[in-house]
Amino acid sequence: MNKYDVIIVGAGIAGITTGYYLQKFFPNISYKIIESRSDLGGTWDQMIFPGVRSDSDMYTYGFSFNPWQGPIIGQGKDIKNYLNETAQKYNIRENILFNTQVSSFSWIDNQWITETSDKSYCSDYVICCTGSRDYKAPNFPKFDGEENFAGKIVHTQTWGDTEYKGKKIAIVGSGCTAVTMTPAIVKEAKSVTLIQRSPAWIVNVDSQEKSSRLYKTFEVLIDYFHSRIFKKSYKKKVIAKYPYYNEGNIPAYDYWNQRPACSLDHDYFTSIKSDKVSIEHQEISSWEKNGIKLKNGKVVDCELAIMATGLNAQLLGGIDVMVDNKKININDTSWYRGMMFSGIPNFFAHTGYINFSWTARCEIVSERICKTIMYMNKKNLKTCTPKFMGKVSKPAIEANYVLRAMDKFPSRSYKFNNSNYLMEYMAFKWTKINDGALEFQ
Numbered sequence: 001m002n003k004y005d006v007i008i009v010g011a012g013i014a015g016i017t018t019g020y021y022l023q024k025f026f027p028n029i030s031y032k033i034i035e036s037r038s039d040l041g042g043t044w045d046q047m048i049f050p051g052v053r054s055d056s057d058m059y060t061y062g063f064s065f066n067p068w069q070g071p072i073i074g075q076g077k078d079i080k081n082y083l084n085e086t087a088q089k090y091n092i093r094e095n096i097l098f099n100t101q102v103s104s105f106s107w108i109d110n111q112w113i114t115e116t117s118d119k120s121y122c123s124d125y126v127i128c129c130t131g132s133r134d135y136k137a138p139n140f141p142k143f144d145g146e147e148n149f150a151g152k153i154v155h156t157q158t159w160g161d162t163e164y165k166g167k168k169i170a171i172v173g174s175g176c177t178a179v180t181m182t183p184a185i186v187k188e189a190k191s192v193t194l195i196q197r198s199p200a201w202i203v204n205v206d207s208q209e210k211s212s213r214l215y216k217t218f219e220v221l222i223d224y225f226h227s228r229i230f231k232k233s234y235k236k237k238v239i240a241k242y243p244y245y246n247e248g249n250i251p252a253y254d255y256w257n258q259r260p261a262c263s264l265d266h267d268y269f270t271s272i273k274s275d276k277v278s279i280e281h282q283e284i285s286s287w288e289k290n291g292i293k294l295k296n297g298k299v300v301d302c303e304l305a306i307m308a309t310g311l312n313a314q315l316l317g318g319i320d321v322m323v324d325n326k327k328i329n330i331n332d333t334s335w336y337r338g339m340m341f342s343g344i345p346n347f348f349a350h351t352g353y354i355n356f357s358w359t360a361r362c363e364i365v366s367e368r369i370c371k372t373i374m375y376m377n378k379k380n381l382k383t384c385t386p387k388f389m390g391k392v393s394k395p396a397i398e399a400n401y402v403l404r405a406m407d408k409f410p411s412r413s414y415k416f417n418n419s420n421y422l423m424e425y426m427a428f429k430w431t432k433i434n435d436g437a438l439e440f441q
Ligand SMILES: Cc1cc2nc3c(=O)[nH]c(=O)nc-3n(C[C@H](O)[C@H](O)[C@H](O)COP(=O)(O)OP(=O)(O)OC[C@H]3O[C@@H](n4cnc5c(N)ncnc54)[C@H](O)[C@@H]3O)c2cc1C
Pocket: 009, 010, 011, 012, 013, 014, 015, 034, 035, 036, 037, 040, 041, 042, 043, 044, 047, 052, 053, 054, 055, 056, 057, 061, 100, 101, 102, 103, 129, 130, 131, 132, 133, 135, 177, 316, 317, 318, 319, 350, 351, 352, 353, 356, 357, 358, 359
């Protein structure tokens, strides 16, 4: 069996960040990144629908150790290239094993056995960088009569080579994906109907804006907390700033209950004024031969239905975790600093922020993981296991996909729950590794 110090699963932003910090803290470490796809980038390799881009500014979404040199909002393919270039620059790519699916982790005799579609691997530590989404099954709401629809239905997560030029299109959903996609397809489509249960909060970003990582960090977080504390006045301020909201587009939920979508140089606001675009604020009732029937009885005529209906959350890439031959139900565990689970030794997992750039959290968590391993090496300790403690977890943000998946996440969290970058930044940097919540042996 192949033996490494660390097995990492997933070669997206989290996997690349982890590889970088492991090499930085432990120049002689042996590690392997196991990735089921044929290329790196994770989200940015998979998402290829027209208009795909970041919503976060790239000052904070880029790596601090290899700052992004492009415009403030990154286009999907440019982010993918940037991740490739980073992995190449820091010799991380050569440690990635592609086209290999991990099926289980088993902790036996004080080490991890990782089973894959190919071989088994043995390691002292496992770091799970599998993202937050079910890669195989996106959120795909079902309505009666799907088999009657004569057109094509595609989910944005499985876009493939979908042809949309010259077609009558319906886009179902109002989140970030729908907002970035609409301006990208409107010119070449015959018509576009946006079907939205509730419009989303959308803010404009100037593509020429120049800023810095530090400034953006404070600006985004102040904006977030301001909107949480002064909910009503903040909402009023946003509504007053954009004429869009005065045209019947006020979302049914509070600002920042979900990540606000971004319109780049007003592209979304401009695109929906096109004669080709119409918006229906209605729920769907069923599929018809020629389109989608809404609950008010109207039928939206379309040849291509694009489901921009989001994701299904999944924490550990659908991988089974066994400790001493017992299968772990993650919902029965408590989450230690949003990076380890009670009762699972030497096992770390990344998740990012919904209210701040994902990459920023990957960096601070990676440093903390390395410091934990350093502490263990120094004291000659072999295992580190979080205790079962903490308060019942509440979601930091009420996005539908978070609420749908509460039973797939730990039921409790300990120390800070992962919703506040500045608090976590300080806690990860300055609190003791042996903080009373971990059991070392
Ligand atoms: C369209 C879109 C735009 C986004 N924009 C932003 C943004 O602006 N700001 C922001 O902060 N976040 C954004 N996000 C969230 C985004 O997912 C994260 O920012 C980030 O890319 C996640 O990186 P990751 O490495 O943690 O996970 P992923 O990118 O999901 O990568 C996980 C990797 O693990 C692999 N994997 C999973 N399971 C297994 C297995 N069992 N075996 C082997 N390999 C496995 C997958 O193949 C994948 O390559 C966006 C998401 C989408 C979909």
